Amino acid sequence: MPITEAEVFEKVKETLVEALGVDDDEITPEATLTGDLGAESIDFLDIVFRLEKAFDIKIPRGELFPDNIVNNPEFVQDGKLSEKGLSQLKERMPHADVSEFEQDPDINKMAELFKVQTIVNYVVNKVNHS
């Protein structure tokens, strides 16, 4: 039986409470991991480890949180993602809502793509289509 989005959200919430030491009422779908929940780089790995365990899935490096887009000069122009970079981002992160970001694809704002809902979308797709 497929797992529902609400069930995934509850488990993601538990995961983030444990990994980041935040209160569960801080975990809303729109909360950003770095800005609102204070996640640092090592926390992203911690979150990946915990999601793998909680949902019994394997998350290849760079799949949930792509890490080599902004480092690639081909995808960045004047501090913003180029057309090519944006299309790469959409291809690599179908689980993120990029509609707001693409209006002004400043690479400093890329962290805002990593929201609680981004993780939920990724897990729902992974669990129900693998």
Added chain:
Amino acid sequence: MRWIWIDRFVEFVPARRAAAIKNVSLAEEHLHDHWEDYPVMPASLMIEGMAQTAGILVGQARDFKEKVILAKITRAEFDDIVVPGDQLIYQVEIENLTAEAASVRGSVLRNGQEIGRISLMFSHIDQNLAGAKFPEENFVFTGQFERLVAPFLEGRDA
């Protein structure tokens, strides 16, 4: 001299789990300042002892080739204090080990009774930090750390 906060390994199962002893002694200078009237083993040094026990376990799992750095204290809870004359055992097991990092979970035993729980994360720094460069030599694992675990690895391929 090196900052070593474990005395001896008593168990070492490569890439899985380890346990190390720390005997707390009034000969340790810091206990006279923490505190003069009532010496207590600082919790921060128990976290360090656990990090060394776990860090050596994580490092050995990759033949000490990675620079293993404590990156996160996920959890550290203590139910009681530790005083001179107590014997601590840091028991730890690896939960996750990947190319770039490891997570571990451990217990602190005081004279055989569990009095604390510590979860940590380690980073293999050459695999992280977006290409930042570190010295070639492995400054984390030097002779003293490796000697601690050597008795458990005798007879194995180097």
